[in-house]
Amino acid sequence: MPFESFQDLITMLVVILVLQVSLALLLIGVRKWRPTRYQRYPRISLPPTNDERHQFQLYMSGEELFPAMLQAIESAQRLILLETFIFKGDDLGHKFREALLRKARNGVAVYVIIDGFANLVVPRKFKKFPPEIQLLSYPAFPRLSQIFDIGSYARDHRKLLVVDNEVAFIGGYNLGELYRTEWRDTHVQVRGPIVSNLAEMFASQWNRYRRRLTRLHIDLDLEWQSTVRVQRNDAGRLVFPIRSMYLDAIERAERFVYISNAYFIPDRAILEALVMTARRGVDVRILVPAESNHVLADWLARHYFEFCLRHGIKIFLYENAMIHAKTATIDGIWSTVGTANLDRLSLAGNHEINLEIYNAAFAERMQEIFACDMANARELTLAEWIKRPWYTKAAELVLSPLWPIL
Structure with missing residues (x-):
């Protein structure tokens, strides 16, 4: 009967929700019990x-x-x-x-x-x-x-x-x-x-x-x-140009795309742009925390890792410190520094502000910072990632529908 089918659907959704909440609380509890021990990270002082x-x-x-x-x-x-x-x-x-x-x-x-x-x-x-x-x-x-x-x-x-x-x-x-x-x-x-x-x-x-x-x-x-522009996401007017800025810059890339981001949970358009750019032979590198301050963001980001790695995107995990940067530099000419993460909350939800800079000298400084950070990161390989335990994969699958809230 239709009523019974609807009731079954509601029951199934409730079970999934309870499972997601329980798993989220468990992960948060484990992180609280076993907090990340941050160490002094490498840094450089740059001239203007x-x-x-x-x-x-x-x-x-x-x-x-x-x-x-x-x-x-x-x-x-x-x-x-x-x-x-x-x-x-x-x-x-x-x-x-x-x-x-x-x-x-x-x-x-x-x-x-x-x-x-x-x-x-x-x-x-x-x-x-x-x-x-x-x-x-x-x-x-x-x-x-x-x-x-x-x-x-x-x-x-x-x-x-x-x-x-x-x-x-x-x-x-x-x-x-x-x-x-x-x-x-x-x-x-x-x-x-x-x-x-x-x-x-x-x-x-x-x-x-x-x-x-x-x-x-x-x-x-x-x-x-x-040569210098301010891009402002205005949630009050539902205007979000920072996402468009990233899409345009990624799709224009010819040599490399270096992105550092605290919470890498891209939507379909950003992900497709990165994949298509990597397929064209562009060196696409994403630098994210090995462990961030938000355990749920970490697990949601992991849901995208295998897809990225299989399509030529290189992922690097920043170790022993929380990297919170929201930056990118492309082809030695375009860069952005600001407050927006590559997740739904920043790209289509919050008030954010980024500088968009077309300047080769500035881009060179951004590349120096990225190289310094890479010295404190390890590359995640596809072979390593597909060998992760089955229960880890199951947890990622259960949590993946939560990406719209992050």
Whole structure:
């Protein structure tokens, strides 16, 4: 009977869901019981690069990045715009908070955006900024009137600092001691006309979600940029150009594609583009953590490994440290540094921001970083991967339908 068939279907779906949840909890529990021991990772200090109107400085260590950011804050004369996904209430977080407050009390306009959900575990006392600092906590949960608005479930995953519309920092680093000392990430400092575009991106985000806060007015001299572009995923408007940026760049590749990403869970279009590019003889390399901070993301990523390896994509596992970078460089000319992962949440869900840079000197620096990271990674071979235990394959199969939520 139709009713019985429908009931059987519901029963089967419930069983699968229970199995997925149970397996997920088991994996999370095992990771908590056996945490990854991060070690000091190799890093290099790179000189700045330039184009006709911009200067770029890449950072692959929080121990170099955060002092530079604090120095930029201390030098502020008029305006500080800081946006971060996570703002931990630890020693580093307090240094940033105190630096911001000091400048605000000296007459500098200070605006801060944090993600409400990502910072739920941060002590409330730390998040209660003094009134001299304008603080916007991006809503952790949608309002009742937004319950059917898909965009309202997005997170503000952006990490951006703009000082006086003269210097900006953008990349994967959150603010906290963990990221300063243990995580391998990539950030870039930029000076030049594109900084005004980044300030405009901050102002747009602030003014859309400020509710009762003061509207942010900035006098900006925006220009069209051909060699440096800002790509912004805007969940509120359901506009996601970063995905298109990746697709276009991958499909144009002629020699190599080097991608570093914390959570590699590509959708069908990205995966097909990578495969077709590898089939054309392009050297496609994906660098991911051997073990990331999100065990479910690791297991969902593994579901794609065999398919990638069978179609000529090379996968490298970064060992003994969490690589959190969201970068790519192609053919010695095109590069991107930003906040977007290659997963559904970043490419078609969250608020994200990436710089897209057409510059051979900058691309050379990106290749140097990738080569440094490769020295701390091992290549995963197809022969090794297909020999993994049957129960591992079964777990990957059970968890694979969860990819849309990550």
